[in-house]
Amino acid sequence: MGSLIQDLTVELGSERVRSGPSELSLYRKDASNMEGSTAVVCLPETTAEVQSCVRIANRHGVAFVPRGSGTGLSGGAVPLDGAVVIATTRMDQILSVDQLNRLAWVQPGLLNLDLSNRLQHLGLHFAPDPSSQQTCSIGGNVANNAGGPHCLADGVTASHILAVQVVLPDGTVTTLAGEEPEPVGYDLRGCFVGSEGMLGVATAVCVRLTQNPPGVMTMLLDFASVEDGAETVSGIIAAGMVPAAVEMMDQLCLQAVEAYIHADLPVDSAAALLVEVVGLPHGLAADVDRIVAIAHEHNVKTVRVAQNEDERALLWKGRKSAFGAIARIKPNYYLHDTVVPRTKLPEVLAKIYEIADRYELQVLNVFHAGDGNLHPLLVYDAREPGTIERVRLAGEEIVRVSVEAGGVLSGEHGIGLEKRDYMPLMFSEIDLAAQRSLRCAFDPLGVANPGKVLPSPASCGDIHSVPEGVWI
Ligand SMILES: Cc1cc2nc3c(=O)[nH]c(=O)nc-3n(C[C@H](O)[C@H](O)[C@H](O)COP(=O)(O)OP(=O)(O)OC[C@H]3O[C@@H](n4cnc5c(N)ncnc54)[C@H](O)[C@@H]3O)c2cc1C
Structure with missing residues (x-):
């Protein structure tokens, strides 16, 4: 056995195994305000190559992090403790389209908008339309159960996924559910959608297609x-x-x-x-x-x-x-993503403005009002001393008032690193234990994207401690 990087290079070739300083710097972040560290970035093109990456990481006792386009806003794709990043950018093909049954098999790195654009001539599209749809991947949408402006009527990603082919954390390949509308037995597809890279790597996705409106x-x-x-x-x-x-x-x-x-x-x-x-x-x-x-x-x-x-x-x-327009006001922003009952929108928005005032921060609100999915944006300049601390504290209060109003921690951006430690605001220790058990059933060693979603302590023979991400 060679070194981790040597073994990966034997499988993928040196062009698709990156460990230079600029790549490592780029891939230790996503679009959130967190960063971690990675030793190596892999760019597989097939399911078999993803399988090899996972097996090699396992052999070397190193965790791995699936990554799509890195547009996530909760630190989900931020690698911790030098984990291997498995980026699906080059897996961007539509594998097949079944026009009659309105479904398509696609690779996970395919960009959301590219899928709909490529189906335009058939009068079909993929309904979930995150505002990041020009850049985010279908695999990332599945893993974060992404929403978007048109999900009010159409439903979020979970309603549009029929099946997922997955490389499990031990390197075996399985397909969760199939082309039939409702899976038989346990809804493992349902478990995987929204699992934030912690149950394995999606290597092919069967998506439901929606007719373009007349x-x-x-x-x-x-x-x-x-x-x-x-x-x-x-x-x-x-x-x-x-x-x-x-x-x-x-x-x-x-x-x-x-x-x-x-x-x-x-x-x-x-x-x-x-x-x-x-x-x-x-x-x-x-x-x-x-x-x-x-x-x-x-x-x-x-x-x-x-x-x-x-x-x-x-x-x-x-x-x-x-x-993007917000860059005209200040260079940095912290975008929140909580959901409140629609009837509580005026009350919670008033509290958000009050919180921002108290911390001497500007807040902008742009959000999916029909779903009660708030996106308060705290704009700031990270170069001003003490600002980041005020932004963090204001952000925490925004999360708390949303949950106190009967809301939830995240509407669509996921929990990732950013909201991991807020999970006890919503879930009891028993709830969290049940979630950990589910993860352990897929990943007994805790090698798939450890340190995300579930607050410490890690469990189930987890070989990794729960490391911290760092605010940037
Ligand atoms: C300007 C902007 C606007 C946004 N608007 C929206 C919006 O309207 N709605 C919305 O829901 N989100 C929005 N987002 C957040 C983000 O775009 C979504 O969460 C998107 O689904 C992430 O996709 P990605 O390919 O960038 O995933 P990444 O950021 O690369 O990864 C996100 C998570 O998915 C996991 N993952 C990625 N690929 C796979 C895979 N193949 N298998 C298993 N796990 C995987 C990662 O480990 C990570 O936990 C926005 C982001 C930005 C920057």
């Missing part, structure tokens, strides 16, 4: 108060309507986005809702009228219905590029 209408509604906007959201759902998307941006966010995309956004308003309805073209105007009537009950200021595809695309560009 018609779509998009509108922007703005309000003098965040409460009016939030109550409009509750009113729409209470009226029995489930629009394709209901997204909210608050004033600071509208201002940042407007400065970036120049879409004539209502920058003087406290909040705006981007609402989209889909369906048969003849029914859409009636849906829009009903939503506008509800918005009027809650003092809507102006109603803007996109007049053509260009205007619709511009409004969505504003929503989806909000995080």
